[in-house]
Amino acid sequence: MSWMVWTLPTAIFFAAIAVLLVAMTTWELVSPTVERRGFLPMTTTRGDRFFIGMLSAGYIHLAVVGFTSLSLWMALGVSVIWMLVLLRWG
Template identity: 40%
Template sequence: MAWTLATALFFWIIAALILLFLVLALRFPETPRKGVLGIETTRGDRLFITLLGSAFLNLAWLGLVDRAQWGALVLCLIFAAGVFRWA
């Protein structure tokens, strides 16, 4: 793997998200809720679903679309908003 600024930034952002969700869990505990998936999810579960889905969306974008990756980022942000709202 080439350790470029973009690669390092990617991992730093994921680490920051995990720390943020740790602080949120300690400061504002929540009860699991049931969404459109039909399973009970917490903030951490929804973050995991978002990260996993975003990885697949980016891979599909690379394989199927001949445009800049910024479009995939926009798609992933929309996907994340949907997961955190309805899942």
């Protein structure tokens, strides 16, 4: 039987996702979102853009690990910037 090793970075990763989900839920309860069109080719809500941003951040990290020798910190920086752009103008 193998056990998953919970290292500190792994725990921080999952805790950060949990905090982001709680923050987005609270934001939605305080200020309900309205569908709008940004640069994405569809109307989206704040939650839609958050979900798309989280998925694309995962793909950015996979691309960096699979195709480059760049640091994961670089992938994190690109992912954070992409998420902010997507939430604001997506």
